[in-house]
Amino acid sequence: MRTTAACIKCDPRRDRMTLTIVNRQRARKINVRRLKEITAALLAELAGPAAVLEINLVGPVQMARVNTGFLQHEGPTDVITFDYREKPGADLHSELFICPAVAQTQAREFGTDWRSELVRYVIHGLLHLQGYDDHAPADRRRMKLAEGRWLRTISRRFPLSKL
Secondary structure, X not given: OOOOHHHOOOOOOOOOOEEEEEEOOOOOOOOHHHHHHHHHHHHHHHOOOOOEEEEEEOOHHHHHHXXXXXXXXXXXXXXXXXXXXXXXXXXXXEEEEEOHHHHHHHHHHHOOOHHHHHHHHHHHHHHHHOOOOOOOHHXXXXXXXXXXXXXXXXXXXXXXXXX
């Protein structure tokens, strides 16, 4: 498991997006190419052309390890965001850990599709990187509204059933 800034290779040309998706789980079959297209579209809108992002799709055991090791929370969670920028306002340089098994569980609980949950987690992580927070109730509502808007926008452009 790579969890440091060194795991993401920055493109020396500062006008180019670098996006890597690593599928390390087997709970759900995922069209990684489609997820990359969706994420690239979101990055272009939310972060600009010089973004560097790695997404790690992991199983619940690995997610629980990351959650405990870095956030001191027990058990798996949906998404964990690491921001590697040295200063605020710098080009996006980050890593997301996403657990598709949690997406599957949450989808059943909320009556949604696991694919839309998975994309929601990508959006959630990117919103955190744009300064959104979800600790206080008012901030959480604001973030959920933004998630919903971005999910509707992206699902019109990319049918999530093909994910």
